[in-house]
Amino acid sequence: MVIQSFVHRMPVAAPVAAAKKAEAKPLDGLSRSAPFDLDAAVEGARKEAASLAEKLVPGEFVPGQVIVKLEGGLSAESLDQLAEDYQSKVIHCFDAPGAMAEKLGGKLAVLELGQSLSTAEGLAVLGRDPRVAYAESNDIVHSFSHQPAESEAGQALPPVRPAPGPAEGLEPDDLLESQWNMKNDGQEGGRLGADIDATRAWSLSTGRREDGPIVAVLDTGIDWHHPDLVNNLWTNPREVADNQWDDDGNGYDDDLHGANFVSNSGDPNDDNGYGTHAAGIIAAEGNNRQGVTGVNWEGRLMGLKFLGSGRSGNTVDAMKAFLYAEQNGARITNNSWGGYKYNQALADVMRSSSALHVCAAGDDGYDNDRKSVYPASFNLDNVIAVAASDRNDRLPGFTNRGAESVDLCAPGTDIYSTLPGGQFGSKEGTAMAAPHVAGVAALIAARYPGVDNQAIKNRILTGVDPIPRYGDQLASGGRLNAFGALEDDQIAPDSPISFRVEQTDGEKVTLAWKATGDDGTEGQSTSYDLRYAPGPIGDGEGQTPFAQATPVGIGRPGPSGHSESVTVSFPPSGHDREMHFALQSLDNVGNRSLAATTTTSVPGRPVAFEDSMDTDTGQWGAQGEWARVDSPGRGQVYTDSPGGDYGPGRDQSLTSKAIDLTNWKGSELHFDAKVDTEEGYDKCKVEVYGKKWWRTAWRTVATLDGEKDWAHQQIDLSGYDGQEIKLRFRFLSDDSRHRDGVYIDNVVVTAKPEA
Numbered sequence: 185m186v187i188q189s190f191v192h193r194m195p196v197a198a199p200v201a202a203a204k205k206a207e208a209k210p211l212d213g214l215s216r217s218a219p220f221d222l223d224a225a226v227e228g229a230r231k232e233a234a235s236l237a238e239k240l241v242p243g244e245f246v247p248g249q250v251i252v253k254l255e256g257g258l259s260a261e262s263l264d265q266l267a268e269d270y271q272s273k274v275i276h277c278f279d280a281p282g283a284m285a286e287k288l289g290g291k292l293a294v295l296e297l298g299q300s301l302s303t304a305e306g307l308a309v310l311g312r313d314p315r316v317a318y319a320e321s322n323d324i325v326h327s328f329s330h331q332p333a334e335s336e337a338g339q340a341l342p343p344v345r346p347a348p349g350p351a352e353g354l355e356p357d358d359l360l361e362s363q364w365n366m367k368n369d370g371q372e373g374g375r376l377g378a379d380i381d382a383t384r385a386w387s388l389s390t391g392r393r394e395d396g397p398i399v400a401v402l403d404t405g406i407d408w409h410h411p412d413l414v415n416n417l418w419t420n421p422r423e424v425a426d427n428q429w430d431d432d433g434n435g436y437d438d439d440l441h442g443a444n445f446v447s448n449s450g451d452p453n454d455d456n457g458y459g460t461h462a463a464g465i466i467a468a469e470g471n472n473r474q475g476v477t478g479v480n481w482e483g484r485l486m487g488l489k490f491l492g493s494g495r496s497g498n499t500v501d502a503m504k505a506f507l508y509a510e511q512n513g514a515r516i517t518n519n520s521w522g523g524y525k526y527n528q529a530l531a532d533v534m535r536s537s538s539a540l541h542v543c544a545a546g547d548d549g550y551d552n553d554r555k556s557v558y559p560a561s562f563n564l565d566n567v568i569a570v571a572a573s574d575r576n577d578r579l580p581g582f583t584n585r586g587a588e589s590v591d592l593c594a595p596g597t598d599i600y601s602t603l604p605g606g607q608f609g610s611k612e613g614t615a616m617a618a619p620h621v622a623g624v625a626a627l628i629a630a631r632y633p634g635v636d637n638q639a640i641k642n643r644i645l646t647g648v649d650p651i652p653r654y655g656d657q658l659a660s661g662g663r664l665n666a667f668g669a670l671e672d673d674q675i676a677p678d679s680p681i682s683f684r685v686e687q688t689d690g691e692k693v694t695l696a697w698k699a700t701g702d703d704g705t706e707g708q709s710t711s712y713d714l715r716y717a718p719g720p721i722g723d724g725e726g727q728t729p730f731a732q733a734t735p736v737g738i739g740r741p742g743p744s745g746h747s748e749s750v751t752v753s754f755p756p757s758g759h760d761r762e763m764h765f766a767l768q769s770l771d772n773v774g775n776r777s778l779a780a781t782t783t784t785s786v787p788g789r790p791v792a793f794e795d796s797m798d799t800d801t802g803q804w805g806a807q808g809e810w811a812r813v814d815s816p817g818r819g820q821v822y823t824d825s826p827g828g829d830y831g832p833g834r835d836q837s838l839t840s841k842a843i844d845l846t847n848w849k850g851s852e853l854h855f856d857a858k859v860d861t862e863e864g865y866d867k868c869k870v871e872v873y874g875k876k877w878w879r880t881a882w883r884t885v886a887t888l889d890g891e892k893d894w895a896h897q898q899i900d901l902s903g904y905d906g907q908e909i910k911l912r913f914r915f916l917s918d919d920s921r922h923r924d925g926v927y928i929d930n931v932v933v934t935a936k937p938e939a
Contacts, residue, residue: 251320272295398418445490464601520618821927873909
């Protein structure tokens, strides 16, 4: 098979402050030579405000509220002055603990705008103020759910499972037949084994109730009186129960088991049911002769209610919940909610948190690679995005998916769990799938107390049950397997055997080797990590570190000793090149083999144009801010905004010199690109100037927008054979919401000389 570079979600980096305007006042808001002129500020941001007004969907944001992040080092007095300047008031300051505050790099606060400013105007003027790193709306988010065909009516007494036969692993006395998600024996038309392999996982860990990891459930609350949850609740050690006093001074009276950010109280009781249902999946008490069994059935649940009875909430309350979780030691958060609007403040809070965030992918049947859903689509190291699967290991039509943006799936149809009032019932959606992953993450953290977020994530993603039909729909290609994620495996696979080059041409190399096992040469390893670079790959001086070499996607390993091969495609060149390859095998818990390496000489192929961008060759004319910058592992690349985020109203181009195709045929354009723009509004058009359809003009041959990491682009230019053309990368932005922009590297036009 032909393998293309595997494209990862665009990382959410610490934001880069916009360039300071010429009229900027001093960062110290308390000292200035002239009074602040709000009318002038509004007039100066008029175009940006109009653009923002078109993007703010009525009912999907809180009118009159703006989240601001101050530039680092500014004081509380500066925040007060900022609010006064804009005839607004500070209604909340986010108090991040030390390490989190350091990662945030500036104070976060919420302003309530005065009557003289609309929300769009407030966002525009505050976003331009040099004291402000960015300004965001307080967006509305919603719980994810899908209405099942069967009734969701609660049951006081759940159905009893028939007496089990011989079981492999540990089976608690309250594991119900209806809990196919934990143990699927083929009941009710299901597929044998289409479950999370819970009983074998429980033979390794059932959690740690006394001092184990805390799972914060950000949702509609938790029925903390539920008999199947009451023994698995986190208890605030600094709070005295029922004394109607804020003993720990955090602003919430009697927050014994969590907090309620809707009512601003210490009672996270559930007034809807979805939060309690998720909590039961994560950590309903097991082996207690009643109710159901949760994944982490000796766990600790923290209830953080920020969604109201209608299952909607806002970004500010979500941020408060994340901060509460951080301040009180939550190790994992479950997030069965989201929205379709990117919010930098929410991304920053989640990025800065020490917790691992498990997020539902959404229930609209979308491809999240094409239409992002947040927070699941934040490409953060501490986020796992989860789709839903059914009892036959299929992706139901409602679940969102994404080969690059959704990590794995977990059971999410007809899931039986706890409901408020001591009841039980079934629900479905990715809101039910995510808690399975959160529960397994807690089991891992309980069994391996020192494990970090990346190790938990690696165990979950490499330990999945691979399902071939998921290969192009989920990043891991599989469904959650709790046992695979928990296994205590200290033995790494052996290096692939006889790794070699079998065939080479100008842009393809066929590699071959023999597979090794899961433990040395025993068993079957779980996945491969294949990379290439123009120089040796390794840890020595002058070598490219394995992690910085270019990754390529590759199928799962066969049995130990199986002959394997893959054809790797890479960008073409007119020059002869040395290409170096390195291959590692991984097991189900993420142990890596030593890298097997090989190298080959790749002959150049005919090209009509080539520029690696590493030096100024004089082949490009840069309009506006286009310039070359350093890029890790790539040398120099071109970008539209070398100084940080791009500005409003941009229309600037990087244009090639004339490229002569008069004696060429079968022309193709190749280049590498990385993109971070506001999808649908800001874009980079790839354009060609030449004669086509009886007219010579600039024509768009591709459009780059959204969030995409480095990927190779290939465009057919054969319609321009036999003439002279020019290429143009034309960047356009509207008047609001500016991001990192586009990066271009390794532009090549290949063709065949005419005989």
